[in-house]
Amino acid sequence: MRNVVVLGEGIVGASVAYHLTREGVRVTTVDTTRDGQATAAGAGIVSPGGTTSVLPDFNRLMAAAFSHYQWLIPQLAEDGQSETGFETVGELLVALNNDEQSQLGEQLSVAEQRRAEGVGGIGELSLVDDAAAREMFPALSTIHGALYIADAARLDGRLLRNALLGAAEAHGLERKSGTGTLLLENGKVHGVQVGGERIDADAVVLATGAWSAEPLAELGIDIPIVPQRGQIAHLSMPEQVTRHWPIIATFQRHYVLTFPENRVVAGATRETGSGFDYRLTAGGVHEVLGAAFSVADGLRAATLSEVRIGFRPMSPDNLPILGAIPGHDRLFIATGHGPAGLSLGAHSGAMVADMVLGNEVDLDVSAYLPGRFMTA
Template sequence: MTDRYEAVVVGGGIAGSSVAYHLAREGVETLLADRRDEGRATDAGAGILSPATTSRDNEPWVEFAVEAVGYYDELVAALEREQDGPHGYAERGVLSVAVNDDEVEAFERTMELIDGRRERFGIPEPGSLRELDADEARARFPPLADVERALYYEDAARVDGRTFESALRRAGESHGLTEREASVSELVLTGGDGDDDDGAGSRGVDGVVLDSGERIDAENVVLAGGAWSESFGSQLGVEIPVEPQRGQIVHLDVDADTDGWPIVSPFRGHYMVSWDDGRVAAGATREAGSGFVPRTTVEGLREVFDEVLRVAPGLADASLRASRVGLRPLTPDGLPVLGAVPDVAGAYLCTGHGPTGLQLGPYSGKVVADIVRGETPESFGADLGRFAVDRF
């Protein structure tokens, strides 16, 4: 017999796992099919959660990110009740720094953006944000260079993508979620030639076919394949302009007690995220046109290490614990692709989060799961049409 589910989620990174968890939690019989591609973005991201201090000047993204990060508290509390393993989320302050005079202008521009967010979104809250001098900044992050300006925001957080994804899956399993390590080769579509019941020729999904040839029937299919999502566009008759952006990141062993060290965010697109086990993750490159090549390069690692030494010369004696590579699913406008596929009943997308999948993905999964269930997403401030695939 062919297996049948109410929903199949294709792709098990943090976004797909969130969709599957939220569907299962609401009683939807769900299969999560994941082939665990090498280089998927969830496995390599640093997981900085701080939209209040972002230097992005993109109103739809910021509005969505504020809601997405705000949802973490509710979701983490649910995961602590529904599964007994670690979730990888922790509150941790963020230290934004201008290391030299060239970055001071960007620092001041970001301060203006932060002031605007306080007026529109009520963040940062009074007292949670303050400017530090160089000595105060180094007291919080001892390896830091002498900096020109430093801003500390205490209400930020960080998340380990691999650990959080696993927690979502375990919690989903407690609600009946089924998982398969498998590759979906094609979608099963019906209609389109006037052969549906009403003769109108409407199209819809009827399941998926695995690369083994096995067919899985389903009323709904959610495509959450990250950088690989575009491969289903031709079948669905829609362009899914998601391309891989390679990001290289290193994990350093530090001979120091890193417990409580803040996230460090300079103004060249890099970062350093400290963990409580003597580890600092540093990165990341943003390599457009990299293709599906999940490997480190001499040039990429040099870029990361040069920035580490520029911003935190006190890490010069750190040793390399590991290097990771993620292929981020990037869209032309930097916004995710969420919601129903036009003219294909039962087909949905949850992809295109770029370098901010760990920040946005869990909430995106909830939003898309609500849409699959025919519900209007709760407290969704941004217009969902901004994230629809037909905007392209």
């Protein structure tokens, strides 16, 4: 495989490009600016011990993603890209009432079992009371206890994407702006057209997030990826140094996490059926801030810096879609990560890069292949 075009420069596309260029492949990325691109809007939480998903295939991906980050972050630093926002800060899964408090023990047992199976990103586990939790996260409301997961990590999607692209450029990546249209010859994909320029390729990877169905429609292929709007609030607390505060997770799937030096992120809505309606809504902002204040009342005095909007690419079974398109062995797709794009995306990009190269992938990918529900 000598020449590959990657459509999309989000976290997944950037990772595909990075891993291919490291193998000496000539890679061109094509990206167009769209409102609501998910990588720029989201917040990344990598916590194999904290996920409450009941999908084994999702949990396997989360565990593999954490292991991949343990290799990727130092490797990017060797490539001169050390600003990724990835940091181990720990996580508190908090109980806001007695019912949730009764579930903490079960979550502890699940996390202990995953750790015993060799899953990384868990570390020390303990049940902590209200006072101990507030020592870790001073803005916390009164709670009914929490599960502490010491090795959970967070990352900044924009920084990590830029680091991947920067490192890939050092390995020869060529980047182009515009909309890429698939080029067909005798029913086979042979590259893309960007404006008036033809780019021939041995393979094309679609990593266009919530917009991934569009290029496949040109081939008469219907793949069930739909956008889900998320609204996420960014706050600042100039009087605090929030960098090392742990991630706050809840049983309602809302979260709070922090970044240097005094930034706090609270999210997020999950607006199924939103389409590509790019706008803030009063109800959405109210939901995000209300959920944040219910768990961290000390955030009420924070400055509301901005509210971002991102469109998550959702698949019907809430699992990513990764691999070659049936009937088009030169065309690959990497999308469908839903709200876990930043958590899983870098590892998914690495797996798809291996698929493009014909290499062995580091885990069984049968549950994620596009043919599982794709119709032509």
